[in-house]
Amino acid sequence: MKKEKLRIAIQKSGRLNEDSLKILKDAGVSIDNGKEQLKASARNFPVDVLYLRNGDIPQYLRDGVVDVAILGENVLVEKGKDIIRGEKLGFSKCRVSLAVPKSMKYNGIQDLEGKKIATSYPNTVKEYLTKKGITADLHIINGSVEIAPNIGLADAICDIVSSGSTLFKNNLKEAEVMLKSEAILAISPKISEERQQILDQLQFRIKSVLNART
Ligand code: PRP
Ligand code: MG
Numbered sequence: 001m002k003k004e005k006l007r008i009a010i011q012k013s014g015r016l017n018e019d020s021l022k023i024l025k026d027a028g029v030s031i032d033n034g035k036e037q038l039k040a041s042a043r044n045f046p047v048d049v050l051y052l053r054n055g056d057i058p059q060y061l062r063d064g065v066v067d068v069a070i071l072g073e074n075v076l077v078e079k080g081k082d083i084i085r086g087e088k089l090g091f092s093k094c095r096v097s098l099a100v101p102k103s104m105k106y107n108g109i110q111d112l113e114g115k116k117i118a119t120s121y122p123n124t125v126k127e128y129l130t131k132k133g134i135t136a137d138l139h140i141i142n143g144s145v146e147i148a149p150n151i152g153l154a155d156a157i158c159d160i161v162s163s164g165s166t167l168f169k170n171n172l173k174e175a176e177v178m179l180k181s182e183a184i185l186a187i188s189p190k191i192s193e194e195r196q197q198i199l200d201q202l203q204f205r206i207k208s209v210l211n212a213r214t
Contacts, residue, residue: 005046006198009060009069012038012051015162016183019091020070024049027205046198057186058083064190068199074160074181078124086185087206090213093182094162096124099172101149101156106175112136112156118148119158128178146170 010020024031029045040049050066058080060066068086074096076083098117100106109132118139119125129136139154146166148154160181161167161174185206191199 003046004192004194004198005041005048006195006202007048007050007065007067008202009050009052009057009066009071011054011057011070014054016054016070016072016092017051019089019183023070023089023091023206023209026209027202029202029205045202047202055079061186061188062190064188067188067191067195068202069186070183071186072160072181073184074121074124074179076184076186077179077181078121080186082189084187084189086187086203087210089183089185089206090210091183093180094160095174095177096121096158096179096181097161097174098125098128098156098158098176098178099146099161099167100175102171102173104155106173109134109176112175115155116153117156117158118145118154120145121158124178125158128176146172 011017021031029042029047031040031042031049033040038051052060054071054075057069057071058075061069061080061083070089072092076085113134114136116137116139117125118141120140120142122138122140125138145157145159147170148157149172150170157172167174
């Protein structure tokens with residue numbers, strides 16, 4: 001009989017990738033990075049690691065194709081409200097913010113009424129603006145969002161802010177912090193009982209790592 005393995009997804013490339021591998025390693029899960037680059041297995045723990053695009057991960061969790069993932073909370077807020085939340089992992093801290101050109105006089109959210117906002121986080125922005133009673137025109141783009149005001153595509157943007165250097169370089173200023181985010185364990189609502197048992201062991205180890213880090 002084939003031994004049951006937990007399927008864990010981590011970001012393929014980007015800011016979460018390295019810290020995700022590090023926390024797994026610290027939890028005693030050594031991943032063999034073989035030739036098969038998008039899938040790897042651990043030598044000493046029953047897990048397979050899948051390297052996926054951030055934005056695709058909520059759907060894999062929803063479908064139960066992946067059991068657990070290390071993901072930014074911001075992604076769950078945007079498209080994974082039905083995904084189970086596990087431990088917060090303390091890295092990849094960032095904000096999801098609205099930003100406007102430095103030259104704009106910004107007095108408050110009412111200044112965005114009727115404006116064009118470029119973002120990769122349409123659901124998050126919509127929910128925030130609706131709560132504030134503001135209607136804006138959203139332009140969905142997948143990257144390099146901060147360039148939008150400079151090229152006349154939008155009046156404002158909503159994106160992740162970490163060091164703030166991308167805003168700075170594009171002559172933008174943070175206008176509203178909509179949410180704060182960090183890496184989190186995201187768990188499939190369809191995880192099987194056998195795999196949940198493996199996950200329990202992994203979570204126990206991760207908690208010890210987190211305790212040791214503080
Ligand atoms: C991310 C994010 C912001 C930037 C924030 O972009 O979309 O643009 O990082 O980080 P900072 O505040 O430290 O500058 P990324 O560089 O990953 O590129 P992309 O948006 O084109 O995917
Ligand atoms: Mg960016």
